[in-house]
Amino acid sequence: MPDAPTILERPQRWDAAFDANMTDEDVNRLLFTAPFSGMDAEKFPKRTPLREIIRNDMRILKFRKGEIIMRQGDYGTSAFLILQGAARVVLKPDLAPSLLGRQATGKKGVFRTLAQLWNRSRAPEVLPRSILGQSSGVSARQNENETRVFLQDVPRILDQHRTAQMTGGEFFGEIAALSRMARTSTIFADSDDAELLEIRWQGLRDLMKYDDALRTHINKIYRERALASYLRATPLFKYLSKEQLDHVAEAVEFSTFGDYDWSGEYKRLAQSGSVRPEKEPVIVGQGDYPNGIVLLRAGFARVSQKFGGGERTLNYIGAGQIFGLNEIAHNWRNKDATTNMQFSLRAIGYTHLLIVPTRVMEDIVLPSLPKNELPPPVAKADDDIDSPPPEIATREKVGAEILEFLTENRFFNGTATMVIDLDRCTRCDDCVRACASTHDNNPRFLRHGPSAGRLMIANACMHCADPVCMIGCPTGAIHRESFAGQVVINPATCIGCKSCFTNCPYDAIRMVEARDERGEFLVDQEMKPIAKATKCDLCVENHGGPACERACPHGALTRMNLNNLDSLSKWLKL
Amino acid sequence: MTRFHRQLCAGLIALIIATAGALWLNAKYSALANYAYLTGWALLAGMFVLTIYNVRKKLPFLPLGKSETWLQIHIYLGFFTTLLFLIHLKFGLPHGWFEIVLAWLFVLVSGSGMVGLFFSRVLPRRLATRGGEVIFEKIPALRHGVKTAAEELALGKDAKSPVIAEFYAKRLAVFFSGPKNFWHHLVESRRAAGALLAELEDLRRFATEADREKIGKLEALVRQKDGLDYHRALQLALKLWLFVHIPLTYGLMIFTILHVVMVFGFSGGAR
Numbered sequence: 001m002p003d004a005p006t007i008l009e010r011p012q013r014w015d016a017a018f019d020a021n022m023t024d025e026d027v028n029r030l031l032f033t034a035p036f037s038g039m040d041a042e043k044f045p046k047r048t049p050l051r052e053i054i055r056n057d058m059r060i061l062k063f064r065k066g067e068i069i070m071r072q073g074d075y076g077t078s079a080f081l082i083l084q085g086a087a088r089v090v091l092k093p094d095l096a097p098s099l100l101g102r103q104a105t106g107k108k109g110v111f112r113t114l115a116q117l118w119n120r121s122r123a124p125e126v127l128p129r130s131i132l133g134q135s136s137g138v139s140a141r142q143n144e145n146e147t148r149v150f151l152q153d154v155p156r157i158l159d160q161h162r163t164a165q166m167t168g169g170e171f172f173g174e175i176a177a178l179s180r181m182a183r184t185s186t187i188f189a190d191s192d193d194a195e196l197l198e199i200r201w202q203g204l205r206d207l208m209k210y211d212d213a214l215r216t217h218i219n220k221i222y223r224e225r226a227l228a229s230y231l232r233a234t235p236l237f238k239y240l241s242k243e244q245l246d247h248v249a250e251a252v253e254f255s256t257f258g259d260y261d262w263s264g265e266y267k268r269l270a271q272s273g274s275v276r277p278e279k280e281p282v283i284v285g286q287g288d289y290p291n292g293i294v295l296l297r298a299g300f301a302r303v304s305q306k307f308g309g310g311e312r313t314l315n316y317i318g319a320g321q322i323f324g325l326n327e328i329a330h331n332w333r334n335k336d337a338t339t340n341m342q343f344s345l346r347a348i349g350y351t352h353l354l355i356v357p358t359r360v361m362e363d364i365v366l367p368s369l370p371k372n373e374l375p376p377p378v379a380k381a382d383d384d385i386d387s388p389p390p391e392i393a394t395r396e397k398v399g400a401e402i403l404e405f406l407t408e409n410r411f412f413n414g415t416a417t418m419v420i421d422l423d424r425c426t427r428c429d430d431c432v433r434a435c436a437s438t439h440d441n442n443p444r445f446l447r448h449g450p451s452a453g454r455l456m457i458a459n460a461c462m463h464c465a466d467p468v469c470m471i472g473c474p475t476g477a478i479h480r481e482s483f484a485g486q487v488v489i490n491p492a493t494c495i496g497c498k499s500c501f502t503n504c505p506y507d508a509i510r511m512v513e514a515r516d517e518r519g520e521f522l523v524d525q526e527m528k529p530i531a532k533a534t535k536c537d538l539c540v541e542n543h544g545g546p547a548c549e550r551a552c553p554h555g556a557l558t559r560m561n562l563n564n565l566d567s568l569s570k571w572l573k574l
Numbered sequence: 575m576t577r578f579h580r581q582l583c584a585g586l587i588a589l590i591i592a593t594a595g596a597l598w599l600n601a602k603y604s605a606l607a608n609y610a611y612l613t614g615w616a617l618l619a620g621m622f623v624l625t626i627y628n629v630r631k632k633l634p635f636l637p638l639g640k641s642e643t644w645l646q647i648h649i650y651l652g653f654f655t656t657l658l659f660l661i662h663l664k665f666g667l668p669h670g671w672f673e674i675v676l677a678w679l680f681v682l683v684s685g686s687g688m689v690g691l692f693f694s695r696v697l698p699r700r701l702a703t704r705g706g707e708v709i710f711e712k713i714p715a716l717r718h719g720v721k722t723a724a725e726e727l728a729l730g731k732d733a734k735s736p737v738i739a740e741f742y743a744k745r746l747a748v749f750f751s752g753p754k755n756f757w758h759h760l761v762e763s764r765r766a767a768g769a770l771l772a773e774l775e776d777l778r779r780f781a782t783e784a785d786r787e788k789i790g791k792l793e794a795l796v797r798q799k800d801g802l803d804y805h806r807a808l809q810l811a812l813k814l815w816l817f818v819h820i821p822l823t824y825g826l827m828i829f830t831i832l833h834v835v836m837v838f839g840f841s842g843g844a845r
Contacts, residue, residue, distance in 0.1 A: 116635050422702035426694045426812045427710060430641065434634030448709050454702045544637030551634045553645040554694065555577070573576060 014052065018200050019059030027055050030197065033083065034169055035214055044210045057203025061196050063087075063189035066150040069196065070173055071100045072186045073480055075470045078200045079174035080187075082166055085194035089172070090186045091162040099157070100186060101149050101476040101493040108541050120441050123519030125512040127491055127532065149475050149493075151188055165190055174218050175226050177201050178256065179352045180298045180466065182480070205256065223249055227354070234295065236322060239368040251360045253292075257281045257347035258299065280346035283353065284324060288341045290331065292357040294323040299351035299466060300412055300563075304344045312400070313407050314343060318465060318563045330378040332362050339378050349410065349466070397569035405452035406562060410505060414462025416486070416538055416559040418445060418548065421572065423454040424556035434551030435536075444536040445508075445548070455572070458557075460548075461508040461536040463487050465563060469500035469509060478533065486538040496531030509535045585650045592654050600661050613662040614837070618830060620655035624648055625823060649691060656684050676833055679826040683819060690815040697808045700762065706801045710809045713753075717802050721750040724795045727788050735785040738792070741777055745770065746792070750799060759807035767800040 030036055031054065041050045060083070063069060069087055070076060072094055080087075151157060166172065166187075176183045178201065199207070208215040227249050231237050237245060258281055283294060286306055294301075300318050304311040317323060323345050331338040356365065366374070398406075406412055429447060436443040445460030467487050470478050477494040480487055489500070491514070501509045513529040514522045522530040538559070539546045546559050560567055603609060627648045630638050638644075659680055668677040701707070708716065727733065728742035748754075755766040774793050778786050 113635060117633070422707065423699045426698050427701075427809050428812065428816075430631060430634075433631075437632075438635045448707070451707055456707065539635075542635055542637075547634040550639075551631070551641050553641045554698075555640075555642040556698075 014056040017056040018198070018203075022055050022059060026060060027051060030054050030058070035081075035211075035217075038213060039207075039211045044206075048206050048210075050207075050210075053203045053206050057206070058197055058199050061198055063148070063194040063196065064150070065189055065192045065194075066152070066154045067148045067189045067194075068100070068151065068476075069187045069189060070183050070185075071476045071479075072183055073100075074183045074473070074476060075180065075467060076173060076176055076183055077471055078198045079177045079204050080172050081197040081199065082168050082170050082172075083195040083197050084168055085189065085191040086168075087166045087170075087172070087187050087194060087196070088158075088163050088190040089166060090157070090188075091164060093161060095157070095161065095186050097479075099151060100479075102479045102490055106541070107543055113543065116437070116440075120437070121515075121517070121519070122441075123515050124442055125514050125532070125534070126440060126517060126519065127514040127522065128517055131491055154188075171217075171221075174204060175222055177204060178218070178222075179226070179254075180350060181226075219254075222254065223252075227252060227254075230297070230354075234320075236293075236325070236369075237365065239370075240364065244364050244368070248356060248360055248364060251357055253355045253357070254297070254353065255355060256350070256352045257283055257301075258350045280348060282344060282346055283351065284341050284345040286341055286344040290324055290327040290341055290358055292355040293325050293328055293361060294345060295354040295356065296321050296323070297352045297354055299353075300348045300410075301351050301353075302346045302348050302407055304346060305342075306344075311344065311346075313403055315403075315565075316348065316407050316412050317345075318412065326375045326378050328358055328361050329366060329375050331358075332366050333374070334377065342378060348407070398565050398572065399453070401452050402455055402568075403565075405450070405455070406457075406565075409450055409457070411457050411462070412562050413464040413466055414457075415465055415561045415563065416461075416463040416546075417562045418458040418460040418462070418536075419558050419560050419562075419568065419571070420447070420456040420458055421454055421556045422451065422456055424554045425456075425552075426554060426556075428553070430551045430553060431548040431557050434547040438539055438542055438547040439537075442512075442534070444534060459506070459508060461487065461538075462506060462562075463536075463538060469504045471503060472499045473497075474499065481540055486540050487535075488537045488540055489533050489535060491532050491534075494532045496533065498531075498533070500533050509533050581646055585646060589650050589653055593657055596654070596657055596661060604664070610662065613658060614834075617655060617658045617662050618834065620651055620658055621827070621830065624651055624655060625827060628820065628823075649687075652684065652687050659684075672829075672833070672836070676826070676829045679822055679829055683822045683826050686815050686819040686822065690819055693812055693815060697812055701805060701808050704801065704804055706805065708802065708805050710806070710813070713802050713806045717750075717753070717799065720795050720799045720802065724750050724792060724799075727791055727795070733788075735781065735788065737777060737780050738785055738788055741774070742792075745773060746796070749796070753803050753806050755800075755803055756807045756810070759804045760811055767796065771796055 031051065036050065036054065039050055044050045044053070063085075069080060072090075157163070172187060173183065175181065208218055228245070231245055231249055231252070237248065240248065280302065283301060284290075286304075296317055296319050298319050300316055301323070302313055303315045303317060303323065304313050324341065327339055327341055411417055427447075432443045432445070432447050435445060445458055447458055449457045449459045451457070463486050467480070470480075470487065473479075474497060475493045475495055477490045477492075478487065478500045479490070496511065498511055501511050510533070511531050512534050514532050516522055524530060536546075544550055549557055549559050558571055560571065562568060600613075603612075606612070627644050630644050631641065634641075663677070668674050724742070724746060728738050728746065733739060749770060758764070758766045771793055774789055774796065778789055781789055
């Protein structure tokens with residue numbers, strides 16, 4: 001007799017509220033507070049009523065003066081509304097990294113480099129006092145449930161930096177939350193009674209969907225602060241005048257697809273073996289009428305084509321790339337022989353995108369382009385299904401097996417992925433030894449990982465384009481070296497909360513128990529060991545680049561941006 | 575042209591030019607009185623450069639260039655040094671036990687290097703083609719898991735087949751007990767594992783329907799164990815040659831230094 005199936009209650013959206021301690025009293029109070037008091041509860045569907053959005057997708061936080069609410073460069077999933085008191089945004093110049101709990105790293109000098117010869121610790125994971133005692137300019141304090149980091153010398157900051165105060169009713173953080181971009185400013189509490197409402201991304205999305213005023217307000221902010229500069233930097237619009245660009249910006253629609261918490265979802269799907277393109281949200285379907293070009297602002301999307309009973313991947317595209325231009329340009333030039341979308345575009349994980357409508361493309365953008373910059377006419381997929389255009393068909397360059405492997409494992413997220421060619425790798429572990437020598441005898445990766453054919457992606461931090469590990473770090477210990485730089489962890493401010501360790505979809509972060517110079521475990525007042533998160537830092541402090549790559553005698557290991565498969569294809573052909 | 579082919583061409587061209595040059599110089603100047611000193615010092619310099627590659631490996635945190643570049647130099651200089659060695663010996667045989675030991679050390683170091691080069695170029699591809707990538711240090715634990723599973727099938731409390739139990743005791747217990755067929759795997763022969771699988775297949779004639787299912791599972795475990803043995807054999811070969819090459823290099827360097835001391839000590843001063 002077959003085993004009876006395990007029956008579970010289907011998980012619902014609000015099974016886990018943002019804050020389980022939100023009371024009816026809190027919700028009632030918020031319903032009488034702007035902007036919720038101005039919202040029409042009738043416009044919200046029965047499944048997601050306004051009251052439940054407030055109860056489940058929001059939480060009330062209290063801050064004391066100097067406590068950091070958000071840091072520049074962090075990745076957050078929520079927006080904030082000031083309910084009471086004041087907050088202060090740092091405008092210029094930016095705060096020093098040490099004031100934000102980050103490590104002010106630089107290349108090692110000659111002596112420190114040479115000192116690695118005799119200074120290596122015998123015990124693993126030794127954290128010298130000099131690192132732990134780093135004067136960071138910030139301190140942490142434990143509030144009811146979480147750790148808050150506060151600035152120690154607010155008057156000095158006010159003296160040395162241009163800042164602006166924000167008071168009750170003001171929103172902030174919504175652009176970064178919606179577009180999954182790094183926060184652009186640091187904001188800290190400016191009064192001891194600061195009370196803020198934190199709204200997680202899902203709630204903000206629903207509020208925008210059903211409340212016209214909030215949507216208009218956020219769209220306006222988005223267009224003013226983020227869109228104009230983004231469009232100006234997009235090569236497709238470089239021939240437009242300021243007026244034309246304003247017109248385009250006015251017509252642009254923006255949208256999000258997929259799940260913001262894709263890393264957790266991906267882990268679950270990967271474990272159950274059910275990562276399938278057919279299950280990903282469709283942004284544009286093959287055969288659809290081309291409504292506009294899609295500009296990816298954040299996240300990734302899969303370009304696929306119907307094949308038999310399923311979909312085969314042709315390529316994946318990331319931030320800054322465009323989809324649908326070929327079809328729209330073709331139709332603009334061949335009004336008698338128009339074509340529909342040749343391929344599908346599906347969100348992988350979370351995707352934030354802009355859509356420039358076909359009408360605007362035809363009236364403003366396409367006429368501005370020189371003839372040689374227009375894409376070639378579309379050969380219909382039905383005519384030659386096996387030969388998609390070369391700019392689409394990355395599968396021809398790296399091979400179908402490798403492309404599906406990279407896509408299904410979400411490896412395109414890596415900007416410095418450790419790629420090993422198994423045809424050349426002699427398994428000598430020189431790379432691991434080099435890593436250990438460079439990190440005080442502690443290797444920061446595992447020379448093993450998923451593989452397809454001759455390609456192996458080793459278990460090392462990939463320094464992701466979408467660094468989900470950085471979401472939720474309470475002290476800012478995990479951060480980027482610069483806006484496009486390596487993701488590093490400051491051991492001095494890491495509190496061992498495992499937030500990054502749990503978030504990383506690739507299991508590239510390890511928790512270790514730190515020791516002192518004598519090799520004894522570091523413990524807290526309750527005699528519990530002090531845990532720290534560790535991972536590959538791409539040898540950011542060393543000269544010459546990552547030691548693992550330089551140490552490979554057979555050129556079998558490289559650190560590569562897998563968002564651009566041209567370099568992978570070239571490397572594999574070497 | 576791939577990078578591998580480019581490296582090969584550049585290396586071979588450099589080696590041919592250096593060889594031709596050395597042979598020409600040898601023909602022209604071999605009659606000089608101090609010629610043995612000249613070739614000896616050149617040989618020592620070559621050996622020194624070859625040896626410091628290992629030092630480079632121990633200092634990965636210093637910006638000393640890519641190990642890959644160092645290895646290319648190491649390989650081609652290694653070939654050229656072998657030629658210098660022959661020139662230094664005047665293409666003859668060494669005399670006396672000290673020189674014979676020194677020459678043997680040189681031959682063994684060069685020979686192990688060439689074996690290592692061959693292994694490095696051939697075995698990784700074979701491992702990748704076979705699949706089932708596994709970390710060398712984890713093989714014993716994985717092998718133990720496979721052995722336990724096989725034992726459970728053949729001898730566990732649910733095992734009721736005397737046919738399978740007997741076959742396990744006679745043939746499979748030895749196979750699962752530790753690494754097997756090193757040389758077969760090294761020369762890419764499947765004969766040993768194939769024979770065992772054929773015997774297992776033959777057992778089906780005497781088995782019940784339930785036993786056949788177990789035989790199928792045992793066959794899968796034999797293949798799994800064979801895969802682990804294959805990886806162990808090839809990965810071990812990729813490591814073992816270095817255990818010959820590096821210690822002998824140090825021995826060679828010590829004997830070489832003693833050789834230099836003796837040459838100067840007994841020659842009445844360098845000329």
